[in-house]
Amino acid sequence: MTNVCLVGLGRTGMEIARFFMEQRDIKIVGAICSEFSPKIGKDIGEVLGLPNTGAKIYSPGQLKHVIDKIKPDVFVDFSNYKATMSMVKTIAEAGKGLVIGTTGFSKTDLMRMRVLAKKHGAAIVYAPNITLGVNVMMLLTNIVSRILTDYDFEISEAHHRHKKDAPSGTALKIADEIEKGLEFSGVEVNRPIPIHATRAGGIVGRHQLIAAGDNDKIEIVHESFSRKAFAEGALKCVRFIRNKKGFFEMKDVLDLERVLSSYFDKTKTAAAAEG
Numbered sequence: 001m002t003n004v005c006l007v008g009l010g011r012t013g014m015e016i017a018r019f020f021m022e023q024r025d026i027k028i029v030g031a032i033c034s035e036f037s038p039k040i041g042k043d044i045g046e047v048l049g050l051p052n053t054g055a056k057i058y059s060p061g062q063l064k065h066v067i068d069k070i071k072p073d074v075f076v077d078f079s080n081y082k083a084t085m086s087m088v089k090t091i092a093e094a095g096k097g098l099v100i101g102t103t104g105f106s107k108t109d110l111m112r113m114r115v116l117a118k119k120h121g122a123a124i125v126y127a128p129n130i131t132l133g134v135n136v137m138m139l140l141t142n143i144v145s146r147i148l149t150d151y152d153f154e155i156s157e158a159h160h161r162h163k164k165d166a167p168s169g170t171a172l173k174i175a176d177e178i179e180k181g182l183e184f185s186g187v188e189v190n191r192p193i194p195i196h197a198t199r200a201g202g203i204v205g206r207h208q209l210i211a212a213g214d215n216d217k218i219e220i221v222h223e224s225f226s227r228k229a230f231a232e233g234a235l236k237c238v239r240f241i242r243n244k245k246g247f248f249e250m251k252d253v254l255d256l257e258r259v260l261s262s263y264f265d266k267t268k269t270a271a272a273a274e275g
């Protein structure tokens with residue numbers, strides 16, 4: 001059984017709480033919300049509109065109390081980057097696992113997380129794109145751009161009207177994977193990959209990559225239907241982080257590098273056998 005404390009019980013945190021409560025190997029033992037939040041002191045069940053769970057909501061100032069008395073094994077953080085940075089040291093020092101879904105960190109923040117994980121032998125999973133399918137899309141993008149090096153690449157993404165940043169961080173990461181794939185195959189990338197962004201209605205999230213040659217094209221599309229996709233990714237991270245030490249990303253959780261290298265190794269072996 002893994003005892004989990006949620007940091008942030010907003011749109012995503014609440015979805016995660018509901019999903020985690022359905023899991024036999026996970027127990028939610030508490031949650032932390034913003035300072036002065038009306039949720040503080042309430043039972044998590046009450047906030048979710050469910051029966052009481054016995055797990056309470058705490059303020060950020062009660063973090064030490066939560067660690068010492070509530071004894072979570074893993075913190076799952078979907079709050080905001082300032083809140084995360086104010087807690088990461090205490091959580092790492094206590095040797096607790098930390099799954100960070102929150103976005104918006106600077107390079108310096110990420111470096112600090114790495115250092116803290118190493119120094120205290122703690123485990124941190126940093127997952128700004130926690131949806132499982134999006135991470136597989138990254139892998140496919142990398143493969144496509146390694147092989148179809150003279151194709152034209154275009155990315156489009158669509159999100160709900162409330163999403164502030166455009167293009168999305170995921171679209172930028174897909175562009176990054178294309179560049180990495182092309183560079184891997186010795187192609188110099190001298191212009192940015194075009195990205196088209198739509199902000200409209202209640203679209204949860206859609207990313208599309210087109211790789212078009214003169215005579216054919218490939219399209220890779222990922223679409224999220226519900227926020228539960230984030231909760232599924234968070235669950236995978238919590239199960240991964242048990243008994244780990246160090247700083248990890250989603251590619252480690254899904255073991256994507258092994259998948260990619262084993263694919264290309266097999267291709268090489270087959271070519272050598274034929275040759």
Ligand SMILES: NC(=O)c1ccc[n+]([C@@H]2O[C@H](COP(=O)([O-])OP(=O)(O)OC[C@H]3O[C@@H](n4cnc5c(N)ncnc54)[C@H](OP(=O)(O)O)[C@@H]3O)[C@@H](O)[C@H]2O)c1
Binds near residue numbers: 078
């Ligand atoms: N990794 C991914 O794939 C992914 C997916 C979805 C969202 N996100 C990221 O997750 C974060 C949260 O998104 P959201 O849509 O759930 O936001 P949200 O609905 O605004 O919820 C934010 C939560 O953070 C809490 N909070 C604020 N300050 C805090 C503090 N000092 N200590 C502890 N908790 C604090 C808020 O508490 P109150 O309830 O008291 O206001 C609220 O519960 C964002 O950074 C977003 O970009 C990432």
